Amino acid sequence: MDFESFSPVNIKPDNFTIPYLKRHIQDFSDWQIEAFKNKYDITQLVELRARYIDELLIQLWDFVGLSESYDLSLIAVGGYGRGELHPKSDIDLLILSDSGFSQQSEAKISELITLLWDLKLDIGQSSSHTQ
Structure with a gap:
């Protein structure tokens, strides 16, 4: 079996549930x-x-509706940002806005972070807006 069979881009929208995603992540880790x-x-x-995490985050960003927020960017930082994610390493993320965070954006970001925690991913996050 190769990586493509585990790619999160192949997850159907109906399968975006905590149990299914946890199993998918575990299957990839086992592989x-x-x-x-x-x-x-x-x-x-x-x-x-x-x-794998890149593709999963892109799917989840879209799933919670953040792709509709054109003033927000999700940026990988640290080792993950360099494309080097070791098992058990945290996933360092920066959410950047050029115009601040609306209540709607804050709610969606909170939903995303909660979802990542529910999936038992070790997230190191920060947010910032440019001025």
Whole structure:
């Protein structure tokens, strides 16, 4: 089995439930463990983990309706931002706005962060607006 079979872009909108997503994340992690045991290139595994989270976050950003907020950006920082996400590492995120955060945006951001916590992802987050 290859990475493409685990890609979050293949998750159907009806499957965006906590139990399904937790299982999907666990299946991907299990695949990575097996790949590591089978001497898969560790650099590629670390990069694939970052790619998996990228694709998952894009899907979830859209799912909670943040793609409608054109003044917001979701930015990966730290090791994750460099495309190097090790197992058990936190996922460092910055949500940036050029015009501040509306109540609606704040509610959607809160929904996203809560969803990520519910999925048991270790999130390091910050938010900022430019002036």
